[in-house]
Amino acid sequence: MTLLKxxxxxxxxxxxxxxxxxxxxPLIQSQxxxxxxxxxxxxxxxxxxxxxxxxxxxxxxxATFVGTRIAGLPGALIATAGCILPSCIFVxxxxxxxxxxxxxxxxxxxxxxxxxxxxxxxxxxxLTILISAFFVSGTASFxxxxxxxxxxAYFAAAxxxxxxxxxxxxxxxxxxxVFEVVWSVGAELLARL
Amino acid sequence: MExxxxxxxxxxxxxxxxxxxxxxxxxxxxxxxxxxKFVDQLHWxxxxxxxxxxxxxxxxxxxxxxxxxIVVGYKLGGLPGVLVATLGAIIPPMVILSLVSLFYQAxxxxxxxxxxxxxxxxxxxxxIASVVYxxxxxxxxxxxxxxxxxxxxxxxxxxxxxxxVVLIIVAxxxxxxxxxxxxxxxxxxxx
Numbered sequence: 001m002t003l004l005k006x007x008x009x010x011x012x013x014x015x016x017x018x019x020x021x022x023x024x025x026p027l028i029q030s031q032x033x034x035x036x037x038x039x040x041x042x043x044x045x046x047x048x049x050x051x052x053x054x055x056x057x058x059x060x061x062x063a064t065f066v067g068t069r070i071a072g073l074p075g076a077l078i079a080t081a082g083c084i085l086p087s088c089i090f091v092x093x094x095x096x097x098x099x100x101x102x103x104x105x106x107x108x109x110x111x112x113x114x115x116x117x118x119x120x121x122x123x124x125x126x127l128t129i130l131i132s133a134f135f136v137s138g139t140a141s142f143x144x145x146x147x148x149x150x151x152x153a154y155f156a157a158a159x160x161x162x163x164x165x166x167x168x169x170x171x172x173x174x175x176x177x178v179f180e181v182v183w184s185v186g187a188e189l190l191a192r193l
Numbered sequence: 194m195e196x197x198x199x200x201x202x203x204x205x206x207x208x209x210x211x212x213x214x215x216x217x218x219x220x221x222x223x224x225x226x227x228x229x230k231f232v233d234q235l236h237w238x239x240x241x242x243x244x245x246x247x248x249x250x251x252x253x254x255x256x257x258x259x260x261x262x263i264v265v266g267y268k269l270g271g272l273p274g275v276l277v278a279t280l281g282a283i284i285p286p287m288v289i290l291s292l293v294s295l296f297y298q299a300x301x302x303x304x305x306x307x308x309x310x311x312x313x314x315x316x317x318x319x320x321i322a323s324v325v326y327x328x329x330x331x332x333x334x335x336x337x338x339x340x341x342x343x344x345x346x347x348x349x350x351x352x353x354x355x356x357x358v359v360l361i362i363v364a365x366x367x368x369x370x371x372x373x374x375x376x377x378x379x380x381x382x383x384x
Binding site for chain 2: 014015016017024046049050051053054055056057058059060061064065068076080083084086087088090091092094095096098099102105106108109110111112113114115116117118119120121122123124125126127128129130132133151152154155158159162163169170172173174175176177178179180181183184185188
């Protein structure tokens with residue numbers, strides 16, 4: 001019974017969260033906290049923090065977290081399955097239509113217009129991440145003391161590695177992380193001297 | 194030219210597994226990495242097609258990262274491809290999240306974890322910026338005023354006005370449909 005409830009609840013989360021990421025958050029909260037009392041508000045905040053620090057979509061993270069809490073490993077599996085099932089059906093259907101009819105001029109015209117919009121959405125995601133890296137958290141005003149120049153230097157170095165050296169993007173990302181660890185350790189040691 | 198199906202599926206699974214492990218910061222990061230892997234490195238999908246696939250992932254319900262894996266999986270390996278790519282995309286977050294929630298308190302306050310994650314943000318931003326530069330350049334190269342306008346207007350709507358992306362996709366799709374119908378009609382009149 002609990003497993004079925006879990007499945008149906010995450011099925012709804014999967015089916016009605018458009019736009020991904022943070023758009024899914026209020027939906028998850030209403031199902032998990034308000035409707036079923038599976039998590040307290042405090043636990044939900046913890047979940048959001050964990051989801052931000054770990055890879056993967058928040059809906060999948062929430063499904064694993066809540067599922068494990070309520071019914072162990074089977075719970076995690078069932079909740080995750082519920083959460084991705086609508087995606088599987090919807091996306092596969094659209095992909096099928098695309099492969100079959102993309103030669104039609106009407107669909108061609110629609111897709112041709114959508115491509116620049118998709119580039120814009122990717123740009124939006126990138127800029128949001130960069131702003132949160134460049135400015136002290138919570139501020140985005142151009143006050144000198146709020147700007148974290150170190151991260152701008154990382155960004156510039158990463159751009160050179162990507163475009164001139166043609167380094168693998170994942171290696172570039174990890175390298176930036178390692179550099180910040182080294183920097184923080186160094187700063188900590190200096191402060192103790 | 195025809196690659197062995199089991200080879201493709203294996204590579205698809207390993208790629209999505211690997212990429213999904215590093216998808217910090219939302220679905221567009223994995224989509225960007227997928228473009229790098231399948232378009233630029235393996236040449237299994239061309240760039241225009243990749244943008245179409247991203248549009249499909251974006252306009253469907255659910256997480257963009259999972260949708261992206263599904264649509265690329267379908268394109269490369271049909272239904273078995275969907276299965277394999279989806280598993281690849283969800284196994285890393287499931288495993289990592291289970292581990293982290295066990296050691297949550299220690300993890301959240303860990304000095305090294307926090308430094309690593311904030312440093313990686315700058316790298317992730319650079320990866321996305323680089324891809325946008327290439328893709329945006331290709332849009333400008335088409336010399337279509339309407340395409341460039343759509344790109345700028347979508348960005349403004351997205352970034353400054355936080356318009357829901359589904360609405361943007363629907364609106365742009367309508368513009369595309371109208372444009373096609375108008376040009377077809379003109380062609381018809383001339384003939």
